[in-house]
Amino acid sequence: MSFTKTTEQSSYYDSLEHMSVHDLLTHINNEDKTVPLAVEKALPQIEVLVSKVVEKMKHGGRLFYIGAGTSGRLGIVDASECPPTFGVPFDLVNGIIAGGDKAIRRAVENAEDDQQQAWIDLQEHGITENDVVIGIAASGTTPYVIGGLEKCNANNITTGCITCNEGSPLALTAKFPVVVVVGPEFVTGSSRMKAGTAQKLVLNMISTATMIQLGRVKGNKMVDMQLSNDKLVDRGVRMIMGEIPVSYEEASALLAKHGSVRKAVDSYSR
Template sequence: MVKDSLIAELGQLVSEARNPRTMQIDLMGAADIVAAMNREDRDVAVAVEQVLPAVAAAVERIVEAFRSGGRLIYFGAGTSGRLGVLDASECPPTFGVPDTMVVGIIAGGDRALRHPIEGAEDSPQQGRDDLAARSLSAKDVVVGIAVSGRTPYVIGGLEYARQVGATTVALSCNPDSTIAKIADIAISPLVGPEVLTGSTRLKSGTAQKLVLNMLSTASMIRIGKSYENLMVDVSVSNEKLAARATRIIVEAVGCPNAQAEELLAQSGNDVKLAILMGLTGMPQAEAEAALRREDGFLRRALIAHPGAAG
């Protein structure tokens, strides 16, 4: 039997409130339903804008973690956990980083990505155990993701992370939530009631995805994973990515496709290295040394080379 206290607690959450603008949605045709959803979605970016200082603060801590050999660990249940795993899984091909650098953990394990795992989110101890199993350390940043801000699994994980000394970040869509009070940094975009009451995979999930995009992308940019707005550490692991890598080199160097493909081959499929070689005329070994001196920042390596084109 569901506890009365839990029912009352959910009734106090913004994310569980009824939306007065969609009370007649069950009578609408398809065009009106999607128009109503679209109108509601417009509020999401505005809500995220209000919490940008907290997002930026989290990015700075993540950058510090990366520079000291730490990890970014996303941690959640249900939709929140799936979004964290999704963002983590996109980092290796996009930024050429190992899959241990950004980690996504979902309550119930990988099976929970496709199937609901009964009660997986209800155990604070399981949250602690899942982080302990990843050898959590004070170097890491743990982002606990829970729309309600009260998921026991996430609470337990964040409490354990604090004990270990890791930086803790709470991402929720309710004000003054439990996880917000636990964490070092609280990110709480308030998107208001959902189109369908309590269906937090909608506006709340969109807000979470926007924030996670910022956390990973901004952090990677800050550690030198871009040149201008080009993804210069993209992994060349299939035909599409090889074509993208060639196009990036063409854009950066201003050379024909054939020359870009030759530079890519000479660099061992290292886009950043290929661009440095193309813009400076450096041989591979010299270009590699120049990048090492500048901690992998391509623009700094170019500035340090007086003969760099462009």
């Protein structure tokens, strides 16, 4: 099967080493400006995928991201930020990277080429038909990710993907593909740049929209956030003051007693 791997095509710019810092930054920025427009074209695909994730989670399912290299790291970042932001259990959204946790900081040789390992990694989490697995790969050709989704499909587990190449093997494997075509990178083949930015934007959309649909945001506030530092405690106190007629000291006491903005406000309302 042949397809155009635009993420590997030659950069629109050449002789980069002869450019000034100003010109380098300007050209990188100009390329970055195109990414949100590429994501916009994929909104219908993202909507379908998010709706499926919400449906599954409402029936007790979980979300898994699988990827290698930059893509795997982006999935882990998104997953790790859901518990503190939305107060959900740590195993509701999970990021899995080829090569295991050590690959978060250092590349693990040939880890992404193992087509069987992703399914083994998913089984360690007790993956079931209630869950959704989203494969992330800019190229759309990573064996680790494709192999994982193929096994999920064979076991009736819902699959999605985020990739940047139209018609790629990954896009054709996922039941709910999201394809954001960002074109050639400023540095040829460096998909941590525009492709990585596109993946991050889509991940933000998936997790945030899902959590809002699950009732984890009230108005526009993170009322279930974990109060893990002084800044967040202060933010929580001010959220409470914005919802009910109490002083800063009274709001602080309510927050300390109930442990969350939502519970503090609900207790006062009752």
